[in-house]
Amino acid sequence: MVRICVSDIGQWQGQQVNLCGWIERIRRLGQVNFFMLRDRTGRVQVVVKSDTLDHGRFTNESVIAVKGLVHAEERALGGFEVHAESVQLINRAEPLPLSINNPTIQASLDTQLNHRSVSLRHTRIQPIFRIQAALVHGFQRFLDGEGFTQVFSPKLVASGTEGGTELFSLPYFEQRAYLAQSPQFYKQMLVGAGYERVYEVGPVYRAERHDTARHLNEYISLDLEMGFIRDEHDIMDLQERLLHSMLASAAQESSPALQQLQVELPEVSKIPRIPLSEAADLLKRRFHYAGQHGDLDPKGERLLSQYAAEELQSDFLFVTDYPQAKRPMYTMPKAGGTTASFDLLFRGMEITTGGQRIHDGGQLQAALEQRGFDPQGFQHYLEAFRFGMPPHGGLAIGLERLTALLCGCRNIREAALFPRDRHRLTP
Amino acid sequence: MVRICVSDIGQWQGQQVNLCGWIERIRRLGQVNFFMLRDRTGRVQVVVKSDTLDHGRFTNESVIAVKGLVHAEERALGGFEVHAESVQLINRAEPLPLSINNPTIQASLDTQLNHRSVSLRHTRIQPIFRIQAALVHGFQRFLDGEGFTQVFSPKLVASGTEGGTELFSLPYFEQRAYLAQSPQFYKQMLVGAGYERVYEVGPVYRAERHDTARHLNEYISLDLEMGFIRDEHDIMDLQERLLHSMLASAAQESSPALQQLQVELPEVSKIPRIPLSEAADLLKRRFHYAGQHGDLDPKGERLLSQYAAEELQSDFLFVTDYPQAKRPMYTMPKAGGTTASFDLLFRGMEITTGGQRIHDGGQLQAALEQRGFDPQGFQHYLEAFRFGMPPHGGLAIGLERLTALLCGCRNIREAALFPRDRHRLTP
Numbered sequence: 001m002v003r004i005c006v007s008d009i010g011q012w013q014g015q016q017v018n019l020c021g022w023i024e025r026i027r028r029l030g031q032v033n034f035f036m037l038r039d040r041t042g043r044v045q046v047v048v049k050s051d052t053l054d055h056g057r058f059t060n061e062s063v064i065a066v067k068g069l070v071h072a073e074e075r076a077l078g079g080f081e082v083h084a085e086s087v088q089l090i091n092r093a094e095p096l097p098l099s100i101n102n103p104t105i106q107a108s109l110d111t112q113l114n115h116r117s118v119s120l121r122h123t124r125i126q127p128i129f130r131i132q133a134a135l136v137h138g139f140q141r142f143l144d145g146e147g148f149t150q151v152f153s154p155k156l157v158a159s160g161t162e163g164g165t166e167l168f169s170l171p172y173f174e175q176r177a178y179l180a181q182s183p184q185f186y187k188q189m190l191v192g193a194g195y196e197r198v199y200e201v202g203p204v205y206r207a208e209r210h211d212t213a214r215h216l217n218e219y220i221s222l223d224l225e226m227g228f229i230r231d232e233h234d235i236m237d238l239q240e241r242l243l244h245s246m247l248a249s250a251a252q253e254s255s256p257a258l259q260q261l262q263v264e265l266p267e268v269s270k271i272p273r274i275p276l277s278e279a280a281d282l283l284k285r286r287f288h289y290a291g292q293h294g295d296l297d298p299k300g301e302r303l304l305s306q307y308a309a310e311e312l313q314s315d316f317l318f319v320t321d322y323p324q325a326k327r328p329m330y331t332m333p334k335a336g337g338t339t340a341s342f343d344l345l346f347r348g349m350e351i352t353t354g355g356q357r358i359h360d361g362g363q364l365q366a367a368l369e370q371r372g373f374d375p376q377g378f379q380h381y382l383e384a385f386r387f388g389m390p391p392h393g394g395l396a397i398g399l400e401r402l403t404a405l406l407c408g409c410r411n412i413r414e415a416a417l418f419p420r421d422r423h424r425l426t427p
Numbered sequence: 428m429v430r431i432c433v434s435d436i437g438q439w440q441g442q443q444v445n446l447c448g449w450i451e452r453i454r455r456l457g458q459v460n461f462f463m464l465r466d467r468t469g470r471v472q473v474v475v476k477s478d479t480l481d482h483g484r485f486t487n488e489s490v491i492a493v494k495g496l497v498h499a500e501e502r503a504l505g506g507f508e509v510h511a512e513s514v515q516l517i518n519r520a521e522p523l524p525l526s527i528n529n530p531t532i533q534a535s536l537d538t539q540l541n542h543r544s545v546s547l548r549h550t551r552i553q554p555i556f557r558i559q560a561a562l563v564h565g566f567q568r569f570l571d572g573e574g575f576t577q578v579f580s581p582k583l584v585a586s587g588t589e590g591g592t593e594l595f596s597l598p599y600f601e602q603r604a605y606l607a608q609s610p611q612f613y614k615q616m617l618v619g620a621g622y623e624r625v626y627e628v629g630p631v632y633r634a635e636r637h638d639t640a641r642h643l644n645e646y647i648s649l650d651l652e653m654g655f656i657r658d659e660h661d662i663m664d665l666q667e668r669l670l671h672s673m674l675a676s677a678a679q680e681s682s683p684a685l686q687q688l689q690v691e692l693p694e695v696s697k698i699p700r701i702p703l704s705e706a707a708d709l710l711k712r713r714f715h716y717a718g719q720h721g722d723l724d725p726k727g728e729r730l731l732s733q734y735a736a737e738e739l740q741s742d743f744l745f746v747t748d749y750p751q752a753k754r755p756m757y758t759m760p761k762a763g764g765t766t767a768s769f770d771l772l773f774r775g776m777e778i779t780t781g782g783q784r785i786h787d788g789g790q791l792q793a794a795l796e797q798r799g800f801d802p803q804g805f806q807h808y809l810e811a812f813r814f815g816m817p818p819h820g821g822l823a824i825g826l827e828r829l830t831a832l833l834c835g836c837r838n839i840r841e842a843a844l845f846p847r848d849r850h851r852l853t854p
Contacts, residue, residue, distance in 0.1 A: 040621060201628075
């Protein structure tokens with residue numbers, strides 16, 4: 001007999017089924033036991049006569065296979081329960097290192113992360129990564145529909161810091177390699193190679209020593225780059241539709257997970273855009289906050305998001321026209337020392353950086369030299385600009401940040417299955 | 428006026444359009460020039476009156492924007508041509524390092540790879556990665572439909588060689604990290620964590636010094652793992668349907684690319700399964716080839732594929748029941764010293780390794796110790812087996828190998844956008 005999943009149980013009323021899963025909870029009431037059986041699709045109560053069981057062997061989180069009859073039972077979760085004819089113990093669980101069947105999580109984040117294969121079973125944790133997967137699907141499907149090609153660029157690179165961050169470094173046979181801080185150069189080369197529109201979902205690396213609630217040393221970047229744009233507003237326009245589609249995908253594919261976490265998805269239509277200089281004025285005027293010159297610090301991001309929510313009724317805000325000094329050398333300059341660039345703030349935090357890039361090879365080389373880079377170290381990148389490069393731009397979304405902010409996680413580590421930080425390299 | 432793409436041009440007959448792209452070829456015929464314009468969707472001939480142009484400025488592979496009228500013209504490629512009213516030079520190309528508008532590629536593979544942003548424009552190269560993207564979509568979509576969750580596991584790991592390969596190693600703050608050779612342990616932990624069915628598309632690393640046409644030091648692994656299987660045949664059954672779906676996706680999404688490369692997609696329905704011991708007998712009997720004891724070497728793989736094609740009318744062949752010594756320690760043992768494992772051969776090469784895994788914690792620890800591993804180094808992995816682990820198994824497909832074999836590439840490097848090998852770390 002084929003195994004059925006808990007979510008399908010209503011179709012089997014009055015019939016015999018096979019279920020498999022974990023025992024989330026055991027209640028013993030004299031002659032009858034109630035097992036709460038959990039599989040990947042949900043939970044159902046299993047009624048087990050005591051005389052069929054050797055009690056001590058069944059423990060919380062043990063894996064079992066149940067054969068039984070499906071009964072309608074309005075008092076049971078989901079409206080059905082299963083009357084077991086047999087229960088087979090497949091894999092017995094030892095006492096757990098943390099409790100996972102309380103409504104709230106009582107272990108510290110460190111304990112949760114140390115015992116990830118247990119903590120991930122909790123109803124407040126498991127859904128996070130179903131929502132994350134749905135967001136990624138939304139990203140991929142939307143861009144597939146827009147004529148983008150999914151690509152895979154190497155994470156082992158020969159050099160080429162884009163500046164602004166520290167790199168992990170390792171010996172690569174007789175050479176020295178670095179872990180890529182972004183697929184930026186490759187995305188651009190692939191636009192020029194004729195794909196025009198490319199995206200990548202993959203890991204990126206930052207060897208920075210920070211130890212904050214908003215940084216990881218390895219994270220998943222949702223990257224895209226597109227050719228033949230007019231300016232950076234084309235990229236922002238695209239991101240509005242992209243976010244709309246990603247959130248629609250989350251709503252459609254992970255609706256039970258969203259309900260479990262009581263997540264309210266934000267509306268995305270037209271996202272307000274404000275140049276950084278105006279944003280700085282606004283911070284001073286409204287919040288008496290001076291912040292960082294020519295950039296936004298975390299507090300500035302929070303206050304601006306507060307302003308957007310209160311005054312513009314938007315969970316999102318584009319901050320545009322960053323000064324050249326605060327942007328990578330490949331950023332397209334604009335008049336007045338600013339650039340064709342933007343950050344996207346969401347609920348108090350930057351989740352996207354993007355903009356138009358320089359597409360003229362001579363201009364790019366000059367920009368490199370002006371920053372003190374040796375063009376020799378960038379020859380493969382620069383070459384792509386000598387043989388026909390369209391105007392182009394793109395963006396990168398930090399997947400864990402977006403997930404964390406949507407799901408209401410206070411620490412970005414909660415939105416990574418196995419986070420890597422300053423001190424954590426396991427599990 | 429909005430830019431239109433070449434593939435849509437038939438809808439604009441008699442109307443004025445804006446096109447953007449690269450000049451693939453220039454023919455000058457006195458008063459008239461013909462530009463072959465290429466964009467991401469195709470090619471169209473643009474007729475340009477000479478007096479509107481400063482000839483010398485337009486070069487092959489320069490990026491242009493054309494405004495013009497669409498005319499039906501049966502002698503032209505695709506049945507249409509565009510009579511230009513204006514041609515704007517957006518980005519001028521220098522003389523190319525290799526020719527890309529001959530029907531065949533005349534540069535060496537090294538030259539192609541050194542100038543990847545140029546060589547990728549060739550009609551024999553560009554399609555490879557469109558087909559690759561379609562295969563990945565097929566993988567993702569099929570598994571989404573089967574209740575799998577897409578996951579992202581870290582590529583920086585603390586230890587845990589699975590054995591059998593060398594690892595890249597690097598300093599990670601005060602610790603030592605390794606680049607993951609596979610997401611194997613994480614996939615299994617996530618099955619146990621209640622997701623039951625997970626897949627990952629991501630890079631994996633092998634620090635091996637080989638320098639062959641079938642190995643890369645960084646490649647993309649299409650990984651999946653599923654719980655509550657009966658045995659390894661459940662995984663092989665799944666792979667049959669998965670491959671069918673991936674090839675259907677390639678046929679549907681990358682049909683022009685398949686035509687350009689004249690790729691004939693193989694049929695996948697039921698794939699023959701042959702135990703390794705029988706395969707060894709067959710190699711001796713039919714091909715007088717002794718090969719490697721208890722394993723298949725490249726020549727053995729080729730001969731067995733030849734047998735499958737000739738006798739079983741199949742481009743695919745599962746070789747099953749490998750001996751324990753040739754499989755990782757987590758492989759489920761079977762009677763007679765064999766294992767619940769398989770390789771999938773496709774057109775002469777192994778493209779998948781898979782099987783059932785040990786799910787009993789005690790058995791797994793014994794298997795570790797028997798191989799001489801210190802269980803201390805595997806404590807996080809082993810922990811996942813102490814708190815309820817279902818029977819499970821999975822597989823990994825090498826994306827570049829599958830792509831190369833489908834597309835008829837002779838070297839796996841042709842199926843990686845920016846391959847990493849013993850000597851190559853750029854571009």
